[in-house]
Amino acid sequence: MPDQPYLLLVIFILAAIGFALLPLGVAALWAKFFSPAKPGPDKNATYECGLVSKGDAWVQFKSEYYLYGIIFLIFDVEVIFLMPFAVAFGGLSVGAFIAMMVFILLLVEGLAWAWVKGVLTWK
Amino acid sequence: MTLMMDTQFLFFSLLKVVGVFAVVLTIVAYSVLAERKISAAIQDRLGPNRVALPLIGSIPVIGPFLTRLGIWQPLADGLKSLLKEDFTPDYVRKVYFWLAPAITMVPAFVVLAVIPFGSYLGSQKMVIADLNVGILYTFGIVSLGVYGIVLAGYASNSKYPFLGGIRSSAQMISYEIAMGMSVVPVFLIVGQLNLSEVIAYQAKHGWLAFPFFAQEQTAMSYVLWPVALISFFIFLVSAFAETNRLPFDLPESETELVAGYNTEYSSMKFALFFMGEYCNMVAASAMMVVLFFGGWTLPFAGLDQPATSIGMGLAHIGIFLGKVVVFLGLFIWVRWMLPRFRYDQLMDLGWRRFIPLALANILVAAVVLWVKS
Numbered sequence: 114m115p116d117q118p119y120l121l122l123v124i125f126i127l128a129a130i131g132f133a134l135l136p137l138g139v140a141a142l143w144a145k146f147f148s149p150a151k152p153g154p155d156k157n158a159t160y161e162c163g164l165v166s167k168g169d170a171w172v173q174f175k176s177e178y179y180l181y182g183i184i185f186l187i188f189d190v191e192v193i194f195l196m197p198f199a200v201a202f203g204g205l206s207v208g209a210f211i212a213m214m215v216f217i218l219l220l221v222e223g224l225a226w227a228w229v230k231g232v233l234t235w236k
Numbered sequence: 237m238t239l240m241m242d243t244q245f246l247f248f249s250l251l252k253v254v255g256v257f258a259v260v261l262t263i264v265a266y267s268v269l270a271e272r273k274i275s276a277a278i279q280d281r282l283g284p285n286r287v288a289l290p291l292i293g294s295i296p297v298i299g300p301f302l303t304r305l306g307i308w309q310p311l312a313d314g315l316k317s318l319l320k321e322d323f324t325p326d327y328v329r330k331v332y333f334w335l336a337p338a339i340t341m342v343p344a345f346v347v348l349a350v351i352p353f354g355s356y357l358g359s360q361k362m363v364i365a366d367l368n369v370g371i372l373y374t375f376g377i378v379s380l381g382v383y384g385i386v387l388a389g390y391a392s393n394s395k396y397p398f399l400g401g402i403r404s405s406a407q408m409i410s411y412e413i414a415m416g417m418s419v420v421p422v423f424l425i426v427g428q429l430n431l432s433e434v435i436a437y438q439a440k441h442g443w444l445a446f447p448f449f450a451q452e453q454t455a456m457s458y459v460l461w462p463v464a465l466i467s468f469f470i471f472l473v474s475a476f477a478e479t480n481r482l483p484f485d486l487p488e489s490e491t492e493l494v495a496g497y498n499t500e501y502s503s504m505k506f507a508l509f510f511m512g513e514y515c516n517m518v519a520a521s522a523m524m525v526v527l528f529f530g531g532w533t534l535p536f537a538g539l540d541q542p543a544t545s546i547g548m549g550l551a552h553i554g555i556f557l558g559k560v561v562v563f564l565g566l567f568i569w570v571r572w573m574l575p576r577f578r579y580d581q582l583m584d585l586g587w588r589r590f591i592p593l594a595l596a597n598i599l600v601a602a603v604v605l606w607v608k609s
Contacts, residue, residue, distance in 0.1 A: 118365035121249050125349045125364050126342075128253050133341035133508065136318070137334065140504035144322045157326040159394045160499055169327075170398045178406050181583070185409040188591070189379075192416035195598065196372055199423035202605065210606065214599075221595060233587045235580035 180232050184223075191220050248360050256348060256364060259557070263564070264514040265310035271568045273306060278572045284309040317507035325394070325500050332391035337501065337508035340384030344515035347377045351522045352432045353556045354532050355542040357549035362532075363432060370431040371423065374523065375416055378478065381516065382408045385480075385497050388509070392500040400496025403486050403579065410586040411477035411484075417594035418470035421463050421601035422527050435531035439540040444468070445528035449535030456608060463601045468528045470590050470597075475520035477586065479513060481567055483574040484582055521563035525556065532556040 144150060159166045198205075198213050205213070227233055269284065276283030284306035292299045292308075302308070324333060350370045354362030367373050382405050389401015422444060423429060426437045442450030444464035447457035477484040488496030498509045525531060532552040533540040543549040577585070 118367050121253075122349055122365040122367070124249065125253055125256075126346050128257065129342045129345035130338070132257065132345065133338035136504050136508060137338060140318055140322055143318060148319065148321055150321060150323050152323060156323060159325060159327050160494070161395065162494070166395070170393045170395050172395060172398065174399070174402055178402055181406050181410060181587075184587075185413060188413045189409075189416070192375070192413060192420070193372070195417070195420045196423060196429060199420050200427055200429055202424050202602065203427050203609065210602075214602075217595065217599070221592075224591065224595075228588065233583070235583045 177232075177235065184227055184232065187223060188220065191217075249364075252360070252362075252364055256353070257345075260345070260348060260515065260518055261511075263518055263557075263560070264511055265314070267514050267517070267564050267568070268313070268510070269306055269309050270564070271571070272309070274565075274568050275572050287312045314507070317504050320503035322503040322505070325392075327393045328500060329391045329393060332387050333500075334505075336384050336388035336391050337505040337512075338384075339387060340381070340512040341508045341515070343377050343380040343384070344512045344519060347374055347519040348522065350374060350431055351519075351526055352435060352531055353522070354549055354553035357543070357546060357553075361432075362549065362553060366430065366432055368428075368430045370434075371419060371429050375412070378415075379412060381478070384509075384512070388501070389497040392497070394500055396493045396495075396499045397497045400488055400493045400499070403493075404480060404497060407480075407484065407486060407582060407586075408478055410583060411474040411590075414470055414586055414590035414594055415474035415478065417591065417598065418467045418474065419527060420594075420598045421460075421467050424598070424601045424605055425460055425464070431526050431531075435526060435533060438530040439533045439535075442535075443528065443530040443533075446530075451540070459604060460601065463597055463604070464528065466593065466597045468524070470594050471524060471527070473585075474590070475524065476567070476570065477582070479516040479520055479567075481513075481517070482571040483577050485576060486579055486582060517564060517567050518560065521560045521567070522556075524563055525559040529559055 159170070194216070201209075273283040275281075285304045287306065287308045288299070288303040289308055289311075292302065324330065349364045350367050350373050352361075352363035352366070356362060385404045385408070386401045389397045389399075389404070392398065392401075422434065425444065426434050428434065428437070438444060440451050441454065442448065442457045444460075445468045447461055447464075450457060476482075480486075480488060488498070493499070498506055501509060530540075532555050534555050539548070539551065539555065543552055
């Protein structure tokens with residue numbers, strides 16, 4: 114039993130979730146019994162610096178955000194692959210070392226490609 | 237006998253969980269106060285100096301002194317956020333609106349589970365879950381931090397929070413890559429993913445970012461020192477970006493987006509976002525201490541060995557907390573010293589400076605270690 118870190122992890126996560134929900138619950142209970150909400154048309158309006166808001170929040174935003182999202186996906190996976198490589202590094206054979214370098218270079222190539230294409234330039 | 241062991245183990249574990257929560261919350265509460273006091277000092281103001289508990293103010297000398305220090309301010313702030321009217325604007329998506337603060341808060345706390353905050357206290361190891369995949373777990377959880385903020389922006393159904401949320405997501409994922417790559421050299425050098433082993437290595441071979449005191453002085457520590465420093469620098473800057481702190485607080489840049497993703501939030505829900513931010517700062521500081529500054533070790537007076545007595549154990553926890561507080565001070569100081577980056581500069585720094593630099597750093601570290609062996 115004393116070697117079950119994952120059990121402890123679950124306990125900790127449950128505690129953290131409880132800790133996040135508890136204040137919300139207490140505040141909601143307090144509001145219900147002692148300070149009921151007093152809604153009003155101005156109070157409940159969408160906040161926009163005091164002006165009456167125009168249109169809804171479904172505004173167009175830059176498509177670059179998506180591109181960054183896609184590149185992120187690739188590189189985040191790369192980072193995860195690099196971790197085991199880093200740990201096993203001490204006992205790697207020459208072949209494995211070269212294979213890993215090729216892997217990194219492929220990703221560098223991807224980065225260079227995105228760079229040249231101007232994806233990484235925020236306009 | 238085994239049952240006794242089990243209950244004992246469970247008891248101590250729960251004690252540790254409660255202890256970590258209590259300490260982190262105290263640090264969070266008082267770093268808010270520290271932030272206000274330090275900003276006041278930097279801007280030549282006084283900062284919070286009025287709030288007092290009813291009777292304490294009448295204690296001679298100490299009472300007024302504590303009040304001037306603003307020591308009761310966090311209590312008052314917490315109470316205020318509990319008692320304030322908790323109104324929900326009409327146009328929000330209610331379920332997500334309620335969930336978002338909780339989802340921001342949870343990962344901030346959960347990251348702390350793998351951080352060794354001391355050596356031993358009695359026979360108890362001072363880490364909640366000593367995972368052998370420590371750092372992978374950390375990055376997995378850190379990634380979850382984006383969701384709360386994006387969800388808050390989406391749920392508010394309002395323009396400022398929406399733009400803040402979307403900016404924040406792009407910023408956080410960008411710097412997460414730089415952050416992840418920056419630590420790879422650390423694990424190349426150490427050869428373990430377990431954070432306790434990282435500390436043990438540093439106790440023996442010198443802190444990665446400051447290798448001047450070590451049990452075994454080797455030339456290797458100095459050869460790898462620049463690599464570790466570059467790693468640390470990228471990690472530090474990425475930590476600022478990940479926690480949405482100035483100079484990278486684009487998601488909530490006041491002059492453009494009011495308060496960014498939490499504009500529509502008030503009372504307790506806002507308090508959770510606020511605490512989440514500071515909790516993230518604590519976690520980032522703790523990570524930097526563990527990865528680059530030797531965790532709970534100090535290279536003097538035998539403090540780099542696992543504790544054999546209760547006093548030593550407490551000293552180690554104290555050392556760890558002291559280092560974390562230094563980094564929190566750095567976070568606060570930088571906030572009031574540097575101007576905000578522009579968004580294009582931010583993305584440029586992340587993608588076109590740090591990621592190539594981090595990759596090159598990995599290559600250099602790998603080649604140096606390869607040549608050595």
